Amino acid sequence: MNDWFFPRHRLAQEDWETVVGPDLDGWQHTGLRVASLDGGTVELPADEVERMVVPLSGAFRVATPLRVFELTGRAGVFDGPTDVVYLGAGSAATISGSGRVAVAEAPTDQVLPDAHLPAAEVPLEIRGAGRSTRQVHNFGTPDGLDAAKLIVCEVITPAENWSSYPPHKHDEAGPTESRLEEIYYFEAAPTRGSTAPEGGDPFGFFATYSSPAGAIDTAAMVRTGDVALVPYGYHGPAAAAPGYDLYYLNVMAGPGPDRAWRISDDPAHAWIRSTWDGRFPDPRLPYAP
Numbered sequence: 001m002n003d004w005f006f007p008r009h010r011l012a013q014e015d016w017e018t019v020v021g022p023d024l025d026g027w028q029h030t031g032l033r034v035a036s037l038d039g040g041t042v043e044l045p046a047d048e049v050e051r052m053v054v055p056l057s058g059a060f061r062v063a064t065p066l067r068v069f070e071l072t073g074r075a076g077v078f079d080g081p082t083d084v085v086y087l088g089a090g091s092a093a094t095i096s097g098s099g100r101v102a103v104a105e106a107p108t109d110q111v112l113p114d115a116h117l118p119a120a121e122v123p124l125e126i127r128g129a130g131r132s133t134r135q136v137h138n139f140g141t142p143d144g145l146d147a148a149k150l151i152v153c154e155v156i157t158p159a160e161n162w163s164s165y166p167p168h169k170h171d172e173a174g175p176t177e178s179r180l181e182e183i184y185y186f187e188a189a190p191t192r193g194s195t196a197p198e199g200g201d202p203f204g205f206f207a208t209y210s211s212p213a214g215a216i217d218t219a220a221m222v223r224t225g226d227v228a229l230v231p232y233g234y235h236g237p238a239a240a241a242p243g244y245d246l247y248y249l250n251v252m253a254g255p256g257p258d259r260a261w262r263i264s265d266d267p268a269h270a271w272i273r274s275t276w277d278g279r280f281p282d283p284r285l286p287y288a289p
Contacts, residue, residue: 004208005218008225015042018227020183021105026231029149029181029253031105034225038098046092049105050112052140052152053085054249056187058099064091069116073099077187077247078156080288081122081137086145088112102185104140106253110148117145126281127163132272133282134163142259149253151180151261156247157204157240158284159191164206164236166269170252170262171213171232178262182230183251184238186222191245192287204246208235222246234266 006018013019018034020027031049035042037058044051053062055073062069062085074082087093089111095101123138138144140152157163173179188202196202206228208218213232220228222238240246252261265273 002218002220004216004229004231005220006227006229008223011227017225018185020227020229022107024229027181027229029106029255030183030251032183032185032227032251033103033105034100034185035095036100037096041094041096044087044093044095044103046090048089048107048109050089050108050148050150051087051091052104052145052147052150053087053095054102054104054152054154055082056100056102058097058101060095060097060099060101062087063094063096064114067114072119074119074289076189077154078189078192078245078287080286081119081124081139083119084117084139084145086112086115086117086147088114089148102249104150104152104249104251106149108148112146112148115145124286126285129276129279129281131161131282132163132165132276133161133285135285135287141261147259149259151252151259152250154247154249156245156285156287157238158245158282158287159240160242161282162237162239164238166272167207167209167234167236167266168263169211169213169232169234169266170264171211173256176262177264178254178260179256180252180254180261182235184228184230185249185251186226186228187224187247188222188244191243192284194243196243202244204241204244205237205239207237208233210234
C-alpha cells in the first residue's frame with residue numbers, strides 16, 4: 001500500500017469515517033475529519049486547533065458555548081458553493097444534522113474569532129481553459145475567511161478534464177514558494193446531466209511524484225471518500241474520467257509565519273500554462289445549484 005494514499009474508511013476513528021492528524025507518522029500541520037450523519041452529532045473538543053466546517057451534502061448546526069451557526073449546506077459537492085464556518089483555536093463545538101460534513105484543521109496557538117461565510121459570498125474562480133478548466137471555491141483562502149494557518153478550498157473537475165495541472169509543489173520555504181502540507185479528499189459522481197446504470201463506479205485519477213524535498217509516488221484511482229496526503233513532492237494531475245465528475249477538498253498549512261499559497265511548477269511541464277492563453281474555459285462551468 002502507498003504510505004500516503006488512504007481508501008475510504010481506512011482512517012476511520014469512532015464517529016468519524018476519516019481522521020487525518022498528527023497520529024499519522026510524518027504528519028504535522030494539517031488535519032481532516034469527515035462524518036456521515038443521519039440526525040446525529042459529532043463533537044469537536046476545545047484544543048489549540050483552528051477549524052473550518054464544510055458541508056459536503058446536507059445541512060448542519062454548529063453549536064459552540066457562545067454561538068450557534070446554522071449551515072444551509074447543499075445537496076452535494078457538485079451543486080455549487082456552500083456556506084462554511086470558521087472556528088478559532090480553543091473553540092469546542094457540536095455538529096448536528098443530516099448529510100456528510102468535513103472539518104479541516106490546523107494546529108495553532110493564535111486565537112481568531114469564529115466566523116460564518118454565506119455561500120453567496122464564497123469567491124468562485126474558473127481556472128484554466130479547454131480540458132484544463134476547473135471550478136474553485138476559495139472560501140478558506142486569504143480571499144475568503146480569515147485564519148491563522150489554514151488554507152482551504154474545493155475544486156470541481158468536470159468529466160474528461162484535468163486539474164492540479166501542471167504538476168506543482170510547495171515544499172520549500174522561500175520568496176517564490178511556501179512550505180505547506182496538503183490533504184486531498186475526493187468525491188466522484190456521474191457527470192452532470194447523465195444517469196449511470198446500476199453498478200456504475202465513479203472514479204478519477206490522482207498522482208504525486210518526488211521532488212528534492214522527498215521521495216513520494218502516488219498513482220491512484222480515486223473514489224468518494226478516498227484521501228491522498230502530500231507532505232512534499234510534485235502533485236498532479238487530478239483527472240476526471242469520461243462519464244464522471246471529480247471533486248476534491250484541499251486542506252493546506254505549514255510551519256511558516258505567513259499564510260500564503262506560493263507554488264513552483266515542474267519545469268518540465270510549466271510551459272503548458274501558456275497554452276491556455278486566448279482559449280475559452282469549458283462552457284459546462286460554473287456548476288451551480
